[in-house]
Amino acid sequence: MNYNPASKKAEEFINHEEILETLEYAQANKNNVELIDQILAKARLKKGLSHREAAVLLDCEIPEKTQEIFELARQIKEEFYGNRIVMFAPLYLSNYCVNGCLYCPYHLKNKHIARKKLTQEEIRREVIALQDMGHKRLALETGEDPVNNPIEYILESIRTIYSIKHKNGAIRRVNVNIAATTVENYRKLKEAGIGTYILFQETYHKESYERLHPTGPKHNYCYHTEAMDRAMEGGIDDVGIGVLFGLELYRYEFAGLLMHAEHLEAVFGVGPHTISVPRLRRADDIDPDEFDNGISDEIFEKIVACIRVAVPYTGMIISTRESKACRERVLKLGISQISGGSRTSVGGYVEEEPEEENSAQFDVSDNRTLDQVVRWLMELGYIPSFCTACYREGRTGDRFMSLCKSGQIQNCCHPNALMTLKEYLEDYAAPETKRIGEALIQKEIGNIPKEKVQEIVRKNLAEIEQGKRDFRF
Ligand code: SF4
């Protein structure tokens, strides 16, 4: 198999030999100051790096150069994403699953986990609970099960979610994380109005992949790896990729992630919308110590920094799998979206599960409420944003990317963050959160470069106080 980023065949665009050569090259050059300086100089142009270049930075062992990588990641984060952090929550619809993934408690053979599937009425109740927290953006999660979770169920659930208007609440963007499927089904998801289609590769290492997915349709490495191509052919132009760090060597996964991004760019002219960086967590039936590729917090930070430097335009997501302390560290280095107040069990927003009925996919490390997370972010100097404007304005795929690349998107993100935060403060915040948020908004209005935009934002903020909602640029 020859390496070819523009190929439609999984083993050609995620090419094992190319990854091995990349890792060798990175090892051979991890102390090569001249090369590392050249790569850093290229990275400072803020147009990204190839997987080989980024792999050298990831392996770099020179402390001063590592500091430069971190510093550059911070600068890129600041320049492209400012101090805004977009908020979202996962919504688990069903944990029925026919696959045999060794690292996930929803695998078919787990007979003691409680199996649940939400009815449309239960989804309504979950969504109302999420709206009452203040969420506007959801990521739908289900196991793969053609009988229990057919595409019609997912489509009906999306329609239900978008239809619920409770008090001032609304879910304005539904991202979907379901198993690899057909072009036809992706087209249906697009028609249902999904935002991003998210699918984690879990591991790019084919042999490990097949071992970790011994049974079920997910066993097919190529079908899974080529899913984003089918999604894009089906018209979904925002896709989110990711791996589960801990399953394989992190250096291998890192190269695979960037090669996947390069492939999408080569074939469709637009890279992934987001990259997620989950790490393996403890869960019912799953002991992370049984997997020997776990990574330390230090390596994790370096991965985040190197991804930020390698693909500046791609959003980066971190979930409540990570602790508050870890989240705080990686926010500075490149994370642009986080979940808050998450429940990883089916039906978990309406009521907490008794222990004997555990249906959760993983143990949450960050157990704070959304309001606590919002307040914490603001105390750290970030603006929690509930913005969903791009998708609703049709700014997706290459339209979104060209706006990003011209730097114009900043003129939308910042005012939208302030206006959606204001909505949150008016409708859901605790008094102290509201006080901190109001002061932050006043300070941040002055950072909007165009005076005309400042004026519009002030007017809209006043109208939000009067009860109007959903302003956006
Ligand atoms: S990771 Fe997904 S496909 Fe695998 S068992 Fe869990 S829910 Fe099923």
Ligand code: SF4
């Ligand atoms: S304006 Fe677009 S890119 Fe910016 S935060 Fe909103 S949805 Fe995201």
